[in-house]
Amino acid sequence: MFKKGSKLYSISKFKCPRCHEGDLYKSSLASMQGIYNMHDNCPKCNQDYQKEPGFYWGAMYIGYALSSGYMLSAMVLCIFVFDFTVNQSFATAIVGGFLFVPLVARLARAIWINIYVKYKPSSNKV
Numbered sequence: 685m686f687k688k689g690s691k692l693y694s695i696s697k698f699k700c701p702r703c704h705e706g707d708l709y710k711s712s713l714a715s716m717q718g719i720y721n722m723h724d725n726c727p728k729c730n731q732d733y734q735k736e737p738g739f740y741w742g743a744m745y746i747g748y749a750l751s752s753g754y755m756l757s758a759m760v761l762c763i764f765v766f767d768f769t770v771n772q773s774f775a776t777a778i779v780g781g782f783l784f785v786p787l788v789a790r791l792a793r794a795i796w797i798n799i800y801v802k803y804k805p806s807s808n809k810v
């Protein structure tokens with residue numbers, strides 16, 4: 685969907701922000717086991733994924749923004765498209781929000797590291 689070399693490619697595919705080849709996470713989201721476990725370094729280019737202790741604390745802000753955006757969108761969709769009451773919309777958005785927690789957490793980390801690491805296509809050698 686997104687071209688290799690763009691930040692959106694790295695974020696949407698959970699790939700290394702530097703080489704766009706190695707995986708950020710040890711397992712896929714579908715496996716539902718150890719879904720938050722990241723590699724310490726890129727398996728392809730050796731980019732350090734743990735830049736400093738507590739590096740991913742900042743990803744909480746990204747996760748907050750993503751979750752807020754989702755909640756607002758879900759509420760508006762439920763109220764204006766499906767004609768739910770406010771309480772029904774809120775309940776629906778919260779249930780959906782819990783289902784999206786793993787995806788949002790992984791996306792937030794991928795976005796966070798993409799802010800700090802630039803794409804270098806020639807860095808595919810370990």
Ligand SMILES: [Zn+2]
Pocket residue numbers: 700701702703704705706726727728729730731
């Ligand atoms: Zn890499």
